Amino acid sequence: MSAKSSTATQVLFDAPGPKGRRRILILSILSVLAIAGLIALGLWQFAKNGQLDPGRWVVYLRADYLAFLGQGLMGTLKATGMAAVVAFPLGLVLALGRHAQIPGLSHLVAVWIEFFRGIPMLLVVYAFLLALPAYGVNVPRFWMLVIPMILVSSATTAEVFRAGIRAVDKGQREAAAAIGLSGFDTMFSVILPQAVRLVLPSLILALVSLLKDSTLGFVVSYNELQFQGKTMVSITRYLVQTYVVVSVIYIAINFLLTRVALVLDARMKARAASS
Structure with missing residues (x-):
């Protein structure tokens, strides 16, 4: 850890003494x-009610049930992927707009970002499901889910990109100006490549957030994993088992994405330390 980060940590948090560390250890053990x-x-309650009966679980190994959940998983990945492909570049554009020195543009973009950062995505979904059709605007169910995901995620991602731009050392701008690069060339040739590398782990975590947001697809009856799980409950009557299986799938995907983010973050810190 650098001296700068150590100082920041000491300012934000008081280092615990021996008694404090002992108290933290005891509380951690009690919590576990x-x-x-x-x-x-x-588990005891589930076993008592027969919820752990193997017969209630092996049905999820049937090919037709796996295919049914697989369709939901593909729907989830399709919605998440499409939202990310649009939201992340849009977030970068919004970040540049807020960073721009054009009168009025920065304030307009700031209002857009703060609005969609502050509003729950469920309300945006309901706007596409209930409000817009009342005015004759109808979109497919896939886009009823994906467009709200794009609007909300692009606003939060814009702040991630803006933080990355501001994190690039000011000396980079001065060096670019010294060799005669314009502001435009400096931003796109010097600042942005470094900013994107800095925020890459955060973008992967944003992808995790998008994956979670896709569960709102059941509101518009889009065939994502959560909706397929709900349908499967009506078929099997096994509510606990179905949602445990669906939860395990979500946890596995989110775990893999989080591990990728952590590995990238560790590599970037090691590269920064060696430079």
């Missing part, structure tokens, strides 16, 4: 025991 106890109690 409490969580383990709750899990054990839940």
Whole structure:
């Protein structure tokens, strides 16, 4: 850790002393025991009610059930991928607009960003599902989900890009100006490539957030994983088992994406430390 980050940490948090560390350790152990106890109690209750009966779980190994959930997974990945492909570049454009020195543009973009950052995505989904059709605007169910995902994610991603731009050392701008680069060339040839590398782990975490947002597809009856799980409950009558399986799929995907973000972050820190 650099001296600068160490100083920032000390300002934000007081380093615990021996008693503080002992108290933190005891609370951590008690928390783990409490969580383990709750899990054990839940499993005992499930076993008591027959929810752990193998017959209730092996049905999810059937080819038709796997194919049914696979269709939902593909719908989730399709919506998430499409939203990311549009939202991330749009977020970069919004970040540049807010960073621009054009009178009025920065304020207009700031209002747009703050509006979609502050509004719950569910309300935007309902706007496309209920409000717009009342005015004769109808879009396919896929876009009823994806467009709200794009609008909300682009606003949050814009702030991520803006933070990356501001994190690039000011000396880079001065060096670019010294060799005669214009402001435009400096931004697109010097600043942005470094900013994108800095925020890449955060973008992957934003992808995780998009994946979670795609679960709102059930509101518009779009065939994503959550909606398929809801349909499967009506078929199998196994509510607990279905949603456990669906949750495990989500957790596995989010875990892989998070690990990728952590690996990239670690590599970038190691590269920065060696430079």
